[in-house]
Amino acid sequence: MDSRIAALVLLASGFAVALAFHFGAHKAAPERQATLPPVWTGAVHVPRDVVREANRLSAQCRVESAPFEGHAPLRSVRRALMEKRPARIVSFGTTSMLTDDISSPIASYPSELERDLEASGLAVEMIARTQAGVVADDAAERLKAEVARLRPDLLVWQVGTNDALARIDAEDFADRLRETLGWLSDHRIDVVLVDPQYVARLSDDEGYTGIVDQVATVANEKRVLRVNRYDAMADLARAHPSWSHLTADRFRLADMGYRCAAEYTADAIVAGIQAAAQAESGRIP
Amino acid sequence: MRAPNAIDFWRGVALVMIFINHVPGMVYSHLTLRNYAISDAAELFVFLAGCSLAFVASGKAGTKPLRQVIVRLLSRAFEIWRAQIVIISVAIAMLAAGAIAFNDPLLLEWHGAGPAFSDTARASIGLVLLTYQIGYFNILPLYVVLLLLALVFVVIARRSLAAALAASFALYAATLTWQLQLPSWPAQGAWFFNPLSWQVLVVLGFAVITLQQSRPSQWQSVVSRLWPVSLVVVAVGAGIVWMDYRPDPMAVPHPRFFFLFDKQFLSPIRILNIAAVAIAFYPLFPMLARSMAPVVRYFSSLGRNSLVVFCVVSLLALAGQIARYVGEPNFLFDTGIVIVGLVVLRVTAWIAELQPLSS
Numbered sequence: 178m179d180s181r182i183a184a185l186v187l188l189a190s191g192f193a194v195a196l197a198f199h200f201g202a203h204k205a206a207p208e209r210q211a212t213l214p215p216v217w218t219g220a221v222h223v224p225r226d227v228v229r230e231a232n233r234l235s236a237q238c239r240v241e242s243a244p245f246e247g248h249a250p251l252r253s254v255r256r257a258l259m260e261k262r263p264a265r266i267v268s269f270g271t272t273s274m275l276t277d278d279i280s281s282p283i284a285s286y287p288s289e290l291e292r293d294l295e296a297s298g299l300a301v302e303m304i305a306r307t308q309a310g311v312v313a314d315d316a317a318e319r320l321k322a323e324v325a326r327l328r329p330d331l332l333v334w335q336v337g338t339n340d341a342l343a344r345i346d347a348e349d350f351a352d353r354l355r356e357t358l359g360w361l362s363d364h365r366i367d368v369v370l371v372d373p374q375y376v377a378r379l380s381d382d383e384g385y386t387g388i389v390d391q392v393a394t395v396a397n398e399k400r401v402l403r404v405n406r407y408d409a410m411a412d413l414a415r416a417h418p419s420w421s422h423l424t425a426d427r428f429r430l431a432d433m434g435y436r437c438a439a440e441y442t443a444d445a446i447v448a449g450i451q452a453a454a455q456a457e458s459g460r461i462p
Numbered sequence: 463m464r465a466p467n468a469i470d471f472w473r474g475v476a477l478v479m480i481f482i483n484h485v486p487g488m489v490y491s492h493l494t495l496r497n498y499a500i501s502d503a504a505e506l507f508v509f510l511a512g513c514s515l516a517f518v519a520s521g522k523a524g525t526k527p528l529r530q531v532i533v534r535l536l537s538r539a540f541e542i543w544r545a546q547i548v549i550i551s552v553a554i555a556m557l558a559a560g561a562i563a564f565n566d567p568l569l570l571e572w573h574g575a576g577p578a579f580s581d582t583a584r585a586s587i588g589l590v591l592l593t594y595q596i597g598y599f600n601i602l603p604l605y606v607v608l609l610l611l612a613l614v615f616v617v618i619a620r621r622s623l624a625a626a627l628a629a630s631f632a633l634y635a636a637t638l639t640w641q642l643q644l645p646s647w648p649a650q651g652a653w654f655f656n657p658l659s660w661q662v663l664v665v666l667g668f669a670v671i672t673l674q675q676s677r678p679s680q681w682q683s684v685v686s687r688l689w690p691v692s693l694v695v696v697a698v699g700a701g702i703v704w705m706d707y708r709p710d711p712m713a714v715p716h717p718r719f720f721f722l723f724d725k726q727f728l729s730p731i732r733i734l735n736i737a738a739v740a741i742a743f744y745p746l747f748p749m750l751a752r753s754m755a756p757v758v759r760y761f762s763s764l765g766r767n768s769l770v771v772f773c774v775v776s777l778l779a780l781a782g783q784i785a786r787y788v789g790e791p792n793f794l795f796d797t798g799i800v801i802v803g804l805v806v807l808r809v810t811a812w813i814a815e816l817q818p819l820s821s
Contacts, residue, residue: 271571305650307574312486315725318708322724325711326641342572343486343783344791364712378566421565428567 234444238437240412245441246393247402250456251367251449253330258450263300266290267327269320270308270335270371286435290333293443299450304329312343317357324366331367333442337388338373347387351395358399369445370396370403374434375410377421402445409441410434463815466762468747473510473768474761477775479503481803484598484779487786488796500699500723501736504601508660509736510765511605512612512667519616519668520675531616539609542769543592546602549773550589553599553780554578560784569784573597577648584648593647599776600654607644607657608664615665623669630665633658638719638727652726659728666737688741695738764807767814774810778803 234244257264268287287305294301306323308316316339324332340350361368372392379385389407396403413433414421420430464470479494480503496502518538519531554575561569570579573596577585588594592603619626636642637659643652674681714721722729751758764771782799789795 271574271576307646307649307651314706318723319726321711322722322726325718338568338571342568342787344786345487360710374568376566376568378564379568428561428570431567431570 234440237433238440240409242405242408242412244409245402245404245445247396247400248452249400249402249449250453251331251446252453253365253367255450255453257330258299263302264331265302265329266331266333267329268303268305268333271338286439289436289439290442293439294446297443297447308339312339312345317353320357321360329366332361333369333371335371337392341373341385341388344384347391350388351391354395358401368401369442370401371438371442372403372405372407374431375407375414377414402449404438404441404445406434406438409437464766466751466758469510469513470762470765471747471758473507473765476503476507477764477768477771481775481779482800485782485786485799489793490796490800498700498703499735499739500703501732501739505663505732505736508663509667509740512664513671515612515664515668516671525620532613535609535613539606542602542605545769545773546592549776550596550599552777553596556780564788574649581648588647593645594649595654598779604655604657604660608661611657611661612664623672626665627669630662634662639717654726656726663728663733685741685744692738692741695734696742699735760808763811767811770814771807771810774807778806
């Protein structure tokens, strides 16, 4: 039995690698469309009733592109903090580790985010959940079930990567994203979206960038904060061309994408809390 | 090599549907059970595993010695555990090969493979303990635990089948009520398939075949009476899927997993639906065996060698996913993946049957 399984899995893996090499040639395709103009972008003054201050971005994460886009009050997070309880945050996406003693930022994105938020004076309870492989309706259902179980104040959702990898149609993806964001809004769950990573190989891949564009479009339409990871990583890739290559078992660009995304997400959350405070005080209609 | 039978045939059908479903986005996925029923091929596969369990626990001459049954179940669980270690290792290697070949970091994180590369020490331990699973490679760990749980239920069933069913449903109800789960590690979260609830499907399959063997005339009578009802249930299920209706998990009463269509916890409606599908399609096999013998032989050969075929299904599906990701998928491309898959699966079953002891 062992020898049969071993022989067959080797056969299958050989088939996979052969297919992968055969179809791996780069294809000419239109470049990704420019992202929508941000409704609101930038560093924020944080209300002192809830948090001390937004962290400054570390030098290596400062890029030309806006770190996050959108103007959306995170009312549930603010409510939690005003009630003197930690805001419950669920980080949903490709990574699901919640531990500090891992060198890889890929693994520790939720931990980095938690640390950055606490450095801003926010008391948070971070829960990490993975979304391994599921796409489309299944992904939406799984997310809803987890949200119903965990009842977070805020969902930080790395969205689109699985669908892009599975070559799901961008319009279909957008429709499901709209529906899920509507459901979250109906149940008063705050949301911060984190768009897919920039990958040099896919920078002119219409299918991949179509998903990235749809995340921006739907986030703008639904007035949801969106961490601009794709554009920020593209800036980093231009500044550091060698980071796009595999070195010592790591893609530096991917590592930095996660590390910086944690900083950008923390800033977006702080901005969202400020927007909630302004909205409640009547400064924003 | 045993002759084609209904269990092997439907298990072969389930394996092909799992192959197609595990390459998400393919146009052929519209043909699989999940598009016409609330349950899907995974439920069918596990239910049929329960049916097979009845044959392991009892032979034609009657109940087998308990010791023989326990040894058989433990050795089968160990065999499946080894298969899981092999295929998840190969899958991780395939993702790594793809990442290197295409200079693409996304492949290192695909399906939750990230910890294998970013936290290798913990992931290696979790892989052996089955607490670290990657997407689409999470059915065999379920099987291992189901076989271990089946030991308990088979022992109870030797005294009373009703008691075994009661114990199984009690565990199922407790799992849904208190949301009991097996934890993932080192990644946070829980198993994609919750064995504590899925065990009920195995015990149901076991009970169905045990009753068929012990009371064949009554069993046939009950199935005949339930057949029209099952057709209605299948039709209603298809209608619900067609309307794309799913209960809002925030709106249903507690304990909510009783009222959802949840796959992880195997909500009751999924059990009802797969039971109805099984009864509704039960008369089909003899008809197919007469009118489409080559097709029946094909699927039965896959079902007879379900473990080795499942391993190849998993790896072929991942190969298909990588090919679709790096290529330009269209109808012809997907057709190629399906044809290659069907051929390789048949060759796999053929190789497996070259040896005297097939799985």
